[in-house]
Amino acid sequence: MSESRQFCPRCGDPVESGARIAAADGRAPICEDCFFEEFSLVDAPDRIEVLVCATCGAVRRGKRWVDVEARDYTDVAIDEVAEALTIHVDAEAFEWRVEPEQVDETTVRMHCLLSAVVHDRPIETRITVPVKIGRGTCTRCGRIAGEYYASTVQVRAHGRTPNDHETERSIAIITEYVEGREADGDRDAFVTELDETADGVDAKLSTTQIGRAVADRIVRQLGGTVDESATLVTEDEDGDEVYRVTYAVHLPEFTPGDVIDPDDDDPLLVRSVQGNLKGVHVTTGEPYEAAFEDGEAPDARRLGDRGDAVETTLVAVEDSHAVQVLDPETYAAKTIPRPDYLDPDADTVPVLKSRAGLHVLPADEAAETD
Secondary structure (H helix, E strand, C coil), X not given: CCCCCEECCCCCCEECHHHEXXXXXXXXXXXXXXXXXXXXXXXXXXXXXXXXXXXXXXXXXXXXXXXXXXXXXXXXXXXXXXXXXXXXXXEEEEEEEEEEEEEECCEEEEEEEEEEEECCEEXXXXXXXXXXEEEECCHXXXXXXXXXXXXXXXXXXXXXXXCHHHHHHHHHHHHHHHXXXXXXXXXXXXXXXXXXXXXXXXXXXXXXXXXXXXXXXXXXXXXXXXXXXXXXXXXXXXCCEEEEEEEEXXXXXXXXXXXXXXXXXXXXXXXXXXXXXXXXXXXCCCEEECCHHHCCCCCEEEEEEHHHCEEEEEEEECCXXXXXXXXXXXXXXXXXXXXXXXXXXXXXXXXXXXXXXXEEXXXXXXXXXX
């Protein structure tokens, strides 16, 4: 009876079939000794060159700039070496330690100790990779320094200037949205310029998408409309036309808290201007919503707002439609319409005196909300 034997094609020694390992070059299987004689746990470059933005610390990788959580250049060097190492496919339980050596201001020599288990055999190797760090300016920081912008958002109001609340809220919406995009890793998101002017708010923003997004958010919160216009400014390196877009936000003529007098001479207290105008009739307390043909709001004149109201004495409730109050200027008892929201047991009520007459307003802000 003859014995079947297998031999390593490299060294010629007999080996058991279970101890043979595929050669790294894809040829016939070889014995373990020959395998580990030519084995390399990691492939690493002889030298790594890294370009770091001197302003924000981003690292250039290929054609992209990438934000990294690095505290200094040593952290950058560690990250880049980790990215550059290629671990053998058969390695298990891989671990590595690194001892950075700062050679000079821009060179870090990385002494790496690497270990793993390969085919049940512990392997350990040491390598040294020099990392050369250059400083430059990333695309984002270059654009910021050059005051680049792709869109403008202008916040104005029909027939008036935006009030303090509208101005502050518009600025907050712009700032919060861009900061959110930055936090999500959008390197194209930044505010080039944000100004409060005598006419409203002007913002220059890095992309047209951001301009449109903040304009829409301002309208959703404060009401109004957005007009869009584009201006050709240049051509890019591919010959494509590059446009700068202006988003003109037109806030409504009236704001919540305004008392207005439409054409039907039935004054309204404005409650909301989101979408179309909504309010309440101050003569009856009945709700109001602008009709489709009126658009966002009816043609009306502004009589005042809640801040102009003063407390006066409720003299008497005459019936379900009328009450007597003291005129806050003449102190004479005067009969005026009784809205549904009036509390007949109240001692005083807020009233607004205007060219349309004397009217009771809701007693508090809660009464103004739907």
